[in-house]
Amino acid sequence: MKTLLLLLLLASPGAYAQQIPASTEGRTIIEREIACPVCGTQFYTKLNAGSASYDQRLDLKPVGDVNGPWLLPECPKCGFVIFKAGLTKAELARCKAAVALDDYKKALKRSSYYRAGLLYEQLEKPPFSVAMNFLKASWQEEHDPVFLKEDQELALRYFSDAVKAAKAQNEDLQNAQLMRGELMRRLGKFGPAKEHFRALLGQPGFKKNFLGDIAAFQVKLCEKEDAQPHVFQEVRDFTKPPHVRLWILTKKFFADLAAIFAK
Numbered sequence: 110m111k112t113l114l115l116l117l118l119l120a121s122p123g124a125y126a127q128q129i130p131a132s133t134e135g136r137t138i139i140e141r142e143i144a145c146p147v148c149g150t151q152f153y154t155k156l157n158a159g160s161a162s163y164d165q166r167l168d169l170k171p172v173g174d175v176n177g178p179w180l181l182p183e184c185p186k187c188g189f190v191i192f193k194a195g196l197t198k199a200e201l202a203r204c205k206a207a208v209a210l211d212d213y214k215k216a217l218k219r220s221s222y223y224r225a226g227l228l229y230e231q232l233e234k235p236p237f238s239v240a241m242n243f244l245k246a247s248w249q250e251e252h253d254p255v256f257l258k259e260d261q262e263l264a265l266r267y268f269s270d271a272v273k274a275a276k277a278q279n280e281d282l283q284n285a286q287l288m289r290g291e292l293m294r295r296l297g298k299f300g301p302a303k304e305h306f307r308a309l310l311g312q313p314g315f316k317k318n319f320l321g322d323i324a325a326f327q328v329k330l331c332e333k334e335d336a337q338p339h340v341f342q343e344v345r346d347f348t349k350p351p352h353v354r355l356w357i358l359t360k361k362f363f364a365d366l367a368a369i370f371a372k
């Protein structure tokens with residue numbers, strides 16, 4: 110799990126990102142007045158504070174009490190998404206130019222992380238960081254099939270670039286590889302996704318560990334042509350001995366039945 114926890118910390122851009130911990134408390138929301146670094150407008154914004162406890166889907170979206178990515182402040186006037194506190198002069202100049210672009214103006218109705226992705230593209234951030242923004246945009250926009258597909262395709266493209274650009278076997282590379290496969294499966298590209306996860310299972314970093322369990326679980330999902338989101342708890346259940354898995358399935362069956370009768 111060390112790698113995945115680390116991924117969580119790496120997953121979020123900006124100053125607020127490092128505050129995603131895994132503890133037993135709920136995530137608290139606070140309100141703060143801040144100033145937009147691009148246009149100077151002062152506005153109140155909601156921010157996350159404190160800790161959170163949740164399971165995650167295989168695309169890293171938190172589920173349970175916390176149901177989305179870390180909040181990012183959005184300027185109500187120019188639409189700039191404040192992805193980081195303390196922008197350098199050079200970054201600020203490029204952000205001002207990015208916000209003035211037609212593509213950005215057209216995206217004002219899109220999610221905060223989609224716009225953060227556009228800003229990261231303009232700032233020429235590493236592909237892994239750009240990919241994480243579009244991945245989070247896909248969590249925010251999953252109610253809209255067109256936006257969701259676009260976000261997932263963009264995230265897939267940048268995770269693929271991150272894999273190509275990797276110079277050594279490290280955690281970023283492993284995480285980018287897992288997300289590549291997950292996104293291919295979610296986009297219904299079952300053949301390539303299955304081939305991808307099978308190839309991962311042959312790599313040393315995916316042997317006899319949780320990453321390998323994820324890859325093996327993903328192979329099964331691809332064989333079933335399952336494009337739905339799934340959670341890590343299912344991977345943990347999947348690796349349990351058969352009699353324990355049967356007991357879990359039985360418990361789930363009766364829980365579902367009780368829920369149906371309760372309606």
Ligand SMILES: [Zn+2]
Pocket residue numbers: 145146147148149150184185186187188189
């Ligand atoms: Zn502004």
